[in-house]
Amino acid sequence: MSRELHLLLLGNPRSGSSWRYPGVVNGPAAVLRSVIEAAKTAERGTFDAIFFADTLNYGPDAAWPHKSTEDFEPFTTVAALSRETERLGLVVTGSATFQAPYHLARQLISLDHLSGGRAGWNVVTSFARAAADNFGGAGVRAHDERYRVAAEALEVVLKLWDSWGPDTIVEDHAAGIYNDPGRIRVPGHDGEFFRVRGPLGAAPSPQRRPVLFQAGSSTAGRAFAARHAEVVFTGQGDFDRGREFAESIRGQARSAGRARPPLVTPSLGFVLGSTDAEAKAHEQTLFEHFIPEYQIGWLQEVDIDLTGADLDAPVPIAAFAESTETHRTALAGYRVLATRGNPTLREFLFRTVTAFGARVVGSPEAIADEIERWFRGGAADGFILGPSGIPGQLEGFVDHVVPILRRRGLFRRAYPGQTLRANLGLPAPDFPTG
Numbered sequence: 001m002s003r004e005l006h007l008l009l010l011g012n013p014r015s016g017s018s019w020r021y022p023g024v025v026n027g028p029a030a031v032l033r034s035v036i037e038a039a040k041t042a043e044r045g046t047f048d049a050i051f052f053a054d055t056l057n058y059g060p061d062a063a064w065p066h067k068s069t070e071d072f073e074p075f076t077t078v079a080a081l082s083r084e085t086e087r088l089g090l091v092v093t094g095s096a097t098f099q100a101p102y103h104l105a106r107q108l109i110s111l112d113h114l115s116g117g118r119a120g121w122n123v124v125t126s127f128a129r130a131a132a133d134n135f136g137g138a139g140v141r142a143h144d145e146r147y148r149v150a151a152e153a154l155e156v157v158l159k160l161w162d163s164w165g166p167d168t169i170v171e172d173h174a175a176g177i178y179n180d181p182g183r184i185r186v187p188g189h190d191g192e193f194f195r196v197r198g199p200l201g202a203a204p205s206p207q208r209r210p211v212l213f214q215a216g217s218s219t220a221g222r223a224f225a226a227r228h229a230e231v232v233f234t235g236q237g238d239f240d241r242g243r244e245f246a247e248s249i250r251g252q253a254r255s256a257g258r259a260r261p262p263l264v265t266p267s268l269g270f271v272l273g274s275t276d277a278e279a280k281a282h283e284q285t286l287f288e289h290f291i292p293e294y295q296i297g298w299l300q301e302v303d304i305d306l307t308g309a310d311l312d313a314p315v316p317i318a319a320f321a322e323s324t325e326t327h328r329t330a331l332a333g334y335r336v337l338a339t340r341g342n343p344t345l346r347e348f349l350f351r352t353v354t355a356f357g358a359r360v361v362g363s364p365e366a367i368a369d370e371i372e373r374w375f376r377g378g379a380a381d382g383f384i385l386g387p388s389g390i391p392g393q394l395e396g397f398v399d400h401v402v403p404i405l406r407r408r409g410l411f412r413r414a415y416p417g418q419t420l421r422a423n424l425g426l427p428a429p430d431f432p433t434g
């Protein structure tokens with residue numbers, strides 16, 4: 001079968017400055033309506049999944065005055081969406097650093113049951129200091145140690161998901177026996193970071209296992225992704241870096257003995273207009289409404305302090321930390337954004353709204369062309385799409401870009417399967433024997 005393009009939607013409803021774009025209605029009820037609407041629209045466009053990012057904190061203090069409060073908690077949000085949609089995958093972010101593996105395993109398998117096999121887990125290691133402050137305040141763990149913790153957390157989750165096999169439930173009414181005790185696998189995990197006895201009392205879920213997503217960029221992060229992830233998220237600003245990244249992940253996955261490399265789905269922000277000129281006008285609206293102080297607040301998270309700097313002067317590169325152990329990937333990315341084309345500070349801050357991804361501003365054809373270029377050129381197996389936040393952009397994509405992708409034979413006309421795993425073309429792992 002030929003390769004298939006995959007499309008995911010970044011679902012976080014009120015990221016960045018989008019609460020103040022013209023036409024946006026705020027408040028919890030309106031935001032819930034817009035999330036449901038977005039999920040239904042993505043499903044109408046036969047997208048693989050909606051994805052919710054999460055950082056377990058409200059951001060650095062300097063961002064508080066400028067930030068919407070309606071970025072709902074991912075697991076509960078997708079539980080609601082599972083009742084509003086039928087085929088769309090539901091991918092949540094769960095932190096291997098701060099969320100206990102037992103909780104994660106239980107919530108994810110529950111979600112897989114509730115949704116009829118549409119759950120996915122974005123495994124993150126949580127880099128934010130403000131998140132560490134919400135979980136005991138011992139500070140952010142060293143970068144590579146976070147990945148060792150994540151590997152062990154994942155091992156525990158996988159063991160817990162294996163607790164029940166296909167023939168563990170016997171439901172013998174006469175004998176009063178529901179489960180064959182000889183077929184319950186008790187993890188009994190006793191490792192460096194976690195002690196979890198188990199088992200997890202949950203029947204095998206429709207996908208057998210929720211799909212594993214991950215977004216490592218550093219050496220340790222890429223190694224983790226290449227070994228464990230089934231889909232790799234990434235933010236790569238241009239095609240060449242995108243292809244280099246995808247090839248490195250595929251190569252490392254092969255070296256790790258995987259017959260099938262993970263799918264690579266970079267982020268792609270888009271601003272859509274019926275013509276390129278209309279898209280540029282939308283872009284100007286975004287520029288006029290984004291909040292530079294909000295972006296400055298977030299940059300403090302990665303040790304870049306631009307407080308009080310002149311917004312219309314060149315970027316004061318001296319304010320960038322050289323390289324810190326915890327934020328090396330982010331810092332390198334911001335340095336590229338700050339130096340390419342010598343932007344003013346305000347222009348640089350606008351770029352950071354879509355920091356780690358590719359971006360296209362244009363007509364439906366222009367957006368379809370960019371998707372096709374990355375897909376055919378081996379830089380992407382699909383994309384996480386980030387609509388600009390101006391109302392109507394996702395609908396525009398589904399009504400005008402998706403048909404072009406279909407006509408070009410790049411994208412499906414109907415869902416091929418019932419589960420997220422099937423729609424992504426990923427095999428279900430076998431149960432362990434014994």
Ligand SMILES: Cc1cc2nc3c(=O)[nH]c(=O)nc-3n(C[C@H](O)[C@H](O)[C@H](O)COP(=O)(O)O)c2cc1C
Pocket residue numbers: 052053054055093122123124125126127214215216217218219220221222233234235267329330356384
């Ligand atoms: C598309 C995308 C989505 C991400 N979502 C989250 C998220 O929801 N929560 C989080 O803590 N980190 C998130 N990250 C950050 C990554 O998990 C990772 O920390 C980052 O890419 C840096 O890589 P490294 O950990 O290998 O240094 C995301 C990254 C990308 C590219």
